[in-house]
Amino acid sequence: MKIFSKSHEMQEWSIQQKRAGKTIGLVPTMGFLHEGHLSLVKRARTDCQIVAVSIFVNPLQFGVGEDFDEYPRDITRDCELLEKEGVDAVFSPSISDMYNPGFSTTVEVTGPVTERLCGASRPGHFKGVCTVVSKLFHICLPDRAYFGQKDAQQAVVIEKMVRELNFPLKIVRGPTVREADGLALSSRNSYLKPEERESGLVLSQALGLAREMIDQGENRPEIVRDAMVELIESRPHTKIDYVEICSGEDLSPLTAIEGEVLIALAVQIGATRLIDNLLLEV
Amino acid sequence: MKIFSKSHEMQEWSIQQKRAGKTIGLVPTMGFLHEGHLSLVKRARTDCQIVAVSIFVNPLQFGVGEDFDEYPRDITRDCELLEKEGVDAVFSPSISDMYNPGFSTTVEVTGPVTERLCGASRPGHFKGVCTVVSKLFHICLPDRAYFGQKDAQQAVVIEKMVRELNFPLKIVRGPTVREADGLALSSRNSYLKPEERESGLVLSQALGLAREMIDQGENRPEIVRDAMVELIESRPHTKIDYVEICSGEDLSPLTAIEGEVLIALAVQIGATRLIDNLLLEV
Numbered sequence: 008m009k010i011f012s013k014s015h016e017m018q019e020w021s022i023q024q025k026r027a028g029k030t031i032g033l034v035p036t037m038g039f040l041h042e043g044h045l046s047l048v049k050r051a052r053t054d055c056q057i058v059a060v061s062i063f064v065n066p067l068q069f070g071v072g073e074d075f076d077e078y079p080r081d082i083t084r085d086c087e088l089l090e091k092e093g094v095d096a097v098f099s100p101s102i103s104d105m106y107n108p109g110f111s112t113t114v115e116v117t118g119p120v121t122e123r124l125c126g127a128s129r130p131g132h133f134k135g136v137c138t139v140v141s142k143l144f145h146i147c148l149p150d151r152a153y154f155g156q157k158d159a160q161q162a163v164v165i166e167k168m169v170r171e172l173n174f175p176l177k178i179v180r181g182p183t184v185r186e187a188d189g190l191a192l193s194s195r196n197s198y199l200k201p202e203e204r205e206s207g208l209v210l211s212q213a214l215g216l217a218r219e220m221i222d223q224g225e226n227r228p229e230i231v232r233d234a235m236v237e238l239i240e241s242r243p244h245t246k247i248d249y250v251e252i253c254s255g256e257d258l259s260p261l262t263a264i265e266g267e268v269l270i271a272l273a274v275q276i277g278a279t280r281l282i283d284n285l286l287l288e289v
Numbered sequence: 290m291k292i293f294s295k296s297h298e299m300q301e302w303s304i305q306q307k308r309a310g311k312t313i314g315l316v317p318t319m320g321f322l323h324e325g326h327l328s329l330v331k332r333a334r335t336d337c338q339i340v341a342v343s344i345f346v347n348p349l350q351f352g353v354g355e356d357f358d359e360y361p362r363d364i365t366r367d368c369e370l371l372e373k374e375g376v377d378a379v380f381s382p383s384i385s386d387m388y389n390p391g392f393s394t395t396v397e398v399t400g401p402v403t404e405r406l407c408g409a410s411r412p413g414h415f416k417g418v419c420t421v422v423s424k425l426f427h428i429c430l431p432d433r434a435y436f437g438q439k440d441a442q443q444a445v446v447i448e449k450m451v452r453e454l455n456f457p458l459k460i461v462r463g464p465t466v467r468e469a470d471g472l473a474l475s476s477r478n479s480y481l482k483p484e485e486r487e488s489g490l491v492l493s494q495a496l497g498l499a500r501e502m503i504d505q506g507e508n509r510p511e512i513v514r515d516a517m518v519e520l521i522e523s524r525p526h527t528k529i530d531y532v533e534i535c536s537g538e539d540l541s542p543l544t545a546i547e548g549e550v551l552i553a554l555a556v557q558i559g560a561t562r563l564i565d566n567l568l569l570e571v
Contacts, residue, residue, distance in 0.1 A: 114454070115394070
């Protein structure tokens with residue numbers, strides 16, 4: 008397994024792979040890998056001749072007061088895990104390699120798709136995501152790039168960016184991977200104290216409640232939303248950032264639960280912000 | 290010569306050329322081609338196995354009250370000229386192909402490099418340029434892309450964008466091509482009435498004056514600038530937009546004329562805005 012820390016070396020290697028006629032799959036990550044990431048890697052391994060994984064905690068997508076400094080990192084363990092998955096190349100650049108002094112180029116998707124949900128509480132977040140993902144696409148030259156459904160809004164935003172800027176690649180979404188008790192895997196789960204982890208289960212439980220209500224015929228978004236909010240607020244250590252029932256395509260608000268529906272929520276559990284979501288075809 | 294009007298067909302063809310191991314040269318244009326464009330095409334023909342030329346009058350880079358509607362177009366003549374140059378593919382998309390309803394993704398280089406010179410009088414212009422050029426790069430997949438030195442600031446901005454977003458390609462600048470009397474070729478010269486064309490010569494004459502003064506040892510930007518302004522204002526139909534003496538690398542202001550120096554100017558001649566520049570190593 009090759010490990011690259013310089014973008015120009017990674018890019019040169021990617022160009023060589025393309026010249027040799029290989030298809031490249033890229034799994035962009037911020038490291039501290041869990042089974043969610045590895046499920047994307049396995050999927051890429053099946054689909055593509057070459058699998059590259061990027062590990063980069065991107066300062067541009069963290070806001071002031073967010074957890075950039077504390078974000079967990081363990082590059083040694085990450086590389087061991089990726090080697091076992093048969094990954095061909097890891098790209099793990101420094102911040103200064105990615106952002107030279109005077110860096111001032113940005114890629115941005117504007118409008119409702121980035122203004123709502125996480126975009127509302129994390130201004131600039133998706134601009135940071137789109138900018139770094141554009142760079143990673145140009146450096147690693149994937150035919151397919153893999154993103155987790157866990158970050159549902161990110162997937163919608165990146166798909167829009169890829170379509171509108173004509174990136175020559177396909178975005179593949181992998182399903183959210185969960186612990187046995189329902190907690191969606193996230194590198195940020197490592198922040199949770201035991202009693203907070205217990206409260207964190209309420210995210211998937213609220214989604215389960217929504218699914219049940221919809222299965223039983225409820226189609227009024229506000230009724231389902233109110234039930235979710237009530238459940239979440241009944242648990243200690245919780246503070247709702249948002250609970251939204253919206254179109255899975257463009258995240259626009261729904262007046263009735265039908266079609267491709269995304270139910271997404273973000274909840275502060277103690278000092279840790281967790282997100283989860285459910286995509287339904289109703 | 291292939292002529293593509295759909296971005297997905299052009300992209301598919303570009304991918305095939307890359308797979309076949311061909312190097313692609315792209316000359317992005319807004320059409321109504323003149324010898325300036327053709328000099329870039331000839332250069333690309335020498336450098337690359339495949340030459341593609343895009344023809345697209347990009348609404349995103351025109352401001353309110355600018356000449357988007359009047360911008361001259363002659364796609365038939367353009368294609369004849371390009372066929373004679375041995376071009377392999379012309380990409381001439383419709384506006385709706387390039388910008389679907391709800392389009393909201395932009396690429397932007399911020400900071401002094403886009404705030405000064407043309408950026409000051411044409412807000413949003415370079416954002417429109419960077420966005421369309423990013424799309425064209427993804428659609429046509431060039432190894433090299435060719436831009437005229439005539440649009441000096443555009444070249445600096447695009448080189449910065451390519452470097453900072455890691456586009457896997459090289460920007461090549463071609464020298465400004467001029468009429469025998471010094472007028473820099475531009476599709477917009479077609480707007481000029483005979484007496485305006487005469488006044489338009491003052492742009493290259495002012496640059497000639499600057500070069501003479503610098504050759505004779507003048508190194509104070511304000512002295513050279515004042516002489517240029519005086520010359521321009523002595524001619525009828527002229528209204529200066531800017532006359533700037535700045536760093537050729539990042540367009541920052543200079544306190545002394547030394548190093549890579551860009552002397553750039555924009556002058557309104559009647560209703561027509563003309564630009565010209567001179568890049569010097571002092």
